Amino acid sequence: MEYQAPTLGDLANIHALNRFFLMASSAPGRDRIAALGAYRMSQSQVARLASAPFLLFSFREQDEEYWQRVLGDESQIDLIDSANPPDDKIRQLQVAGLSFLWQLVHRNPYAARIVSGASVSWCERLAEQTLVGLLHRVATRGDLMRLRFQDEKHVWRRLLDAGISSSYQSRLASQHCALQAMLTQRDARPYDRMSAAACSMRAPGQRQAAQRADRIRVPKV
Numbered sequence: 001m002e003y004q005a006p007t008l009g010d011l012a013n014i015h016a017l018n019r020f021f022l023m024a025s026s027a028p029g030r031d032r033i034a035a036l037g038a039y040r041m042s043q044s045q046v047a048r049l050a051s052a053p054f055l056l057f058s059f060r061e062q063d064e065e066y067w068q069r070v071l072g073d074e075s076q077i078d079l080i081d082s083a084n085p086p087d088d089k090i091r092q093l094q095v096a097g098l099s100f101l102w103q104l105v106h107r108n109p110y111a112a113r114i115v116s117g118a119s120v121s122w123c124e125r126l127a128e129q130t131l132v133g134l135l136h137r138v139a140t141r142g143d144l145m146r147l148r149f150q151d152e153k154h155v156w157r158r159l160l161d162a163g164i165s166s167s168y169q170s171r172l173a174s175q176h177c178a179l180q181a182m183l184t185q186r187d188a189r190p191y192d193r194m195s196a197a198a199c200s201m202r203a204p205g206q207r208q209a210a211q212r213a214d215r216i217r218v219p220k221v
Contacts, residue, residue, distance in 0.1 A: 006111040011053055013100050014115055017093070018050035021057045024089045029057065029147020036153070036160050045164040052163070052175045054115045054182060058146040059098060061118035062185075067125060070137050070144075084142035094144055095135055102131050117148075117182040148182065155181050 006014070021027050023046065041049070049056070060066050086094060104112040105123040112123055126134065138144050149155040155178050162174035 003110045004108050006115055010111060014055060015050050017097050018052060018056045020093050022046050022050055024093060026087050026090055028145045029150055032147055032150060036156055048164045048171055049159060054179055056148055058148045059144060060146055061116055061122045085140045086142050094138060098134060099131060102126055102134060
């Protein structure tokens with residue numbers, strides 16, 4: 001069975017969000033990237049790294065307990081978690097990033113899982129919210145964003161080596177390895193089971209994959 005891949009427009013938004021993240025000096029995880037030498041990246045290298053087909057930052061998509069608190073009874077929100085609200089740039093990035101994923105889980109949940117490594121339940125939970133309600137819930141959360149692969153230095157070393165190379169093939173290989181690492185991490189479902197998971201979701205307005213030319217085929221198990 002075939003499923004709709006992220007569109008060129010989706011990828012353009014991902015690249016723009018990644019670039020915003022990499023350029024924001026206060027972005028979560030920037031200190032870890034800098035520790036690996038990324039503070040010396042040129043503008044062209046930043047653009048190459050940002051061209052990854054997935055988000056370089058995470059909204060804690062695998063942390064079900066965290067999102068249960070955030071989207072649960074507002075009176076139960078952990079004040080400690082919200083003690084340090086995000087600055088203006090990070091708030092802008094959170095709004096832009098979550099708005100992008102919110103519309104994507106409605107339109108194409110399969111693609112949303114690919115670009116964020118999210119679980120089916122996280123996508124469903126996001127789809128149940130109104131956009132205004134979702135953004136209201138996270139507005140003061142200073143603990144929402146995380147650096148993707150923050151505990152996997154080997155992934156970042158590769159991204160900051162071949163991933164910023166002027167060689168397209170080297171960048172592609174690096175990005176694909178990182179994507180595979182994201183989709184096969186311990187808490188995520190294996191990539192070859194994503195097709196069945198995507199089928200179980202109800203996505204308002206989702207088009208049949210057979211109607212689109214920009215589709216990908218999931219290998220049979």
